[in-house]
Amino acid sequence: MGRKATRHRGCRARLALSATQVVRLDQQAHAARALWNLLHELITTSGVRRPALSYLDREIRWARTNVDWLGALPAQASQAVLKTYHRAWVSCWEGRAQAPTYKSRSRTVPAVDIPQARDLHVTRVHRRWGMVDIPKLGRVRFRWTRDLPGVTRGGPAGRITGARLIKDALGWHIVFRSEREAHVSAFRDWTDSHVGIDRGIAVPLALSDGGTYKHGPWLTEEEEVRLLRAQRQSAHKKQYRRQGERISKRLRAVYDQIRDLRARAKRRVLDWQHKTTSAIAKAYVLVSVEELDVASMMKSARGTVDSPGVNVAQKSGLNRAIAGEAWGRTVELLTYKTEDQGGVLVRVPAPGTSLRCSACGVITPGSRESQARFVCRNPDCGWSGNADFNASRNIDQAGLVLAAAAGRAVVGQT
Structure with missing residues (x-):
């Protein structure tokens, strides 16, 4: 006898963005990171012990109204930062994790969360590309790599519950969160398998x-040679960089090649x-x-x-x-x-x-x-x-x- 089980899976796809859209997404990611740091400063300096989620929500609403650059971040993404930060403190209070810390610009992966899927409107254009609506960015193409539940006709049953935008050295990607109803069969005979x-x-x-x-x-082999050359260049340039000095454009370009x-x-x-x-x-x-x-x-x-x-x-x-x-x-x-x-x-x-x-x-x-x-x-x-x-x-x-x-x-x- 089999049983039905809910499976939560992620599907990552590359976004095809224009130069303007890349700049706007970078601004959203920096705003999300800065909002986390503002919340952390509020908790560590206000003296409020174990603040309620509603208290932090009021502070975020005030900040979005009075701080211009926070307006670049969609409201849903702001609430996602708030809930993630609050969960991090709850895990700390319950002894399951360490206390959250500041997120530095150089060590933090740029990311923006889209917690609700109702406004994504994911559609498949043709064999290689799909389209998705991103808040404050509009309709964007993404590389179609696998069937998404609830989108592809005849594809897996289920639905998309949200998404997350992540940037790495190869550019911006979208990770769809999906929920599927999978029919799990009982453990089969593994005598010969x-x-x-x-x-x-x-x-x-x-x-x-x-x-x-x-x-x-x-x-x-060509890429290995390029990587070794870039690593040697970075080591050479760092010898002439004083402590605390800003990274030069040439050194940053070498770092980008390595990444x-x-x-x-x-x-x-x-x-x-x-x-x-x-x-x-x-x-x-x-x-x-x-x-x-x-x-x-x-x-x-x-x-x-x-x-x-x-x-x-x-x-x-x-x-x-x-x-x-x-x-x-x-x-x-x-x-x-x-x-x-x-x-x-x-x-x-x-x-x-x-x-x-x-x-x-x-x-x-x-x-x-x-x-x-x-x-x-x-x-x-x-x-x-x-x-x-x-x-x-x-x-x-x-x-x-x-x-x-x-x-x-x-x-x-x-």
Whole structure:
């Protein structure tokens, strides 16, 4: 028997804006950031303990009436800033998060929230482009990348609940928030449809059935050369910049080049991860992965002055490689995609998965000959093969045990 469940998803698309529209959206984003800072200054200097939402709302209405530049921000976006800031303090008061802080111009991602979807009027123009109404901006084109619920005829059922405008190095994008009624089937028989996944560097994803998912460099050779040149230029120019001095136009242009190239690489990473995780979620019912503490794995080996670290350069390179693979995001994508397909994702404890022989289940010292080679030293076994494949088989076997122990026993077994 299946059940119906509400799914909240986001769909990001690139906006096609004119130069004037970009300036107006930049003004809205700066006004939203400044409004957050004004609210923070009001709370920290007024002495009012745990102010009510209505008190902050009155202050915002007064500010929008008397401060001209706040008028660039739509009223709905102002209320969204207010509610987000108030929720941040509520989380702090309840001990679930730290207190909110000021948002600096250089470190804050420009963003404007559109909390209500009634005025968006999203329509599809043709195969590649759609149209959307943005407050104080008008009708704007956006790149159509996937079907939106309630918009595409014959597309997914549901509705758009709001949107958020975000700017990165590649320009302004719109993220549609959608609500879908998904029919989730009961957990299917995974007797012949289960897989374990080992995440790595040389082989990004190694599957227990022998398959692998690989990718090439995220940047082309020409782009790598441009990135290295820009990084050297920025390091050279910063040598002649005094502390507290404003960034020159030339240095800012170099920073823009670096941000643009890194944004391209990130978009390619996301594209590969989405396509790969979608294929895995459709092919397997039970997906098992290692429960890795990625933050601890990426700790610096530099050490201290009294106790300096060893192999610092090698560890730094490994940390960059791990960060480039974005292992945590891969698991997040797999989690909701397997659930949408009626499957399940199981997190397996990491200790022993790469040292245990998947054939005999025994950990024998010296079996891991190299990073890519595994030879079981158990006299009664002697299995040999790829180390990533061996680890993925161990993960798959442990995932089956954990899934059965959680009450989702394999169909046909007792």
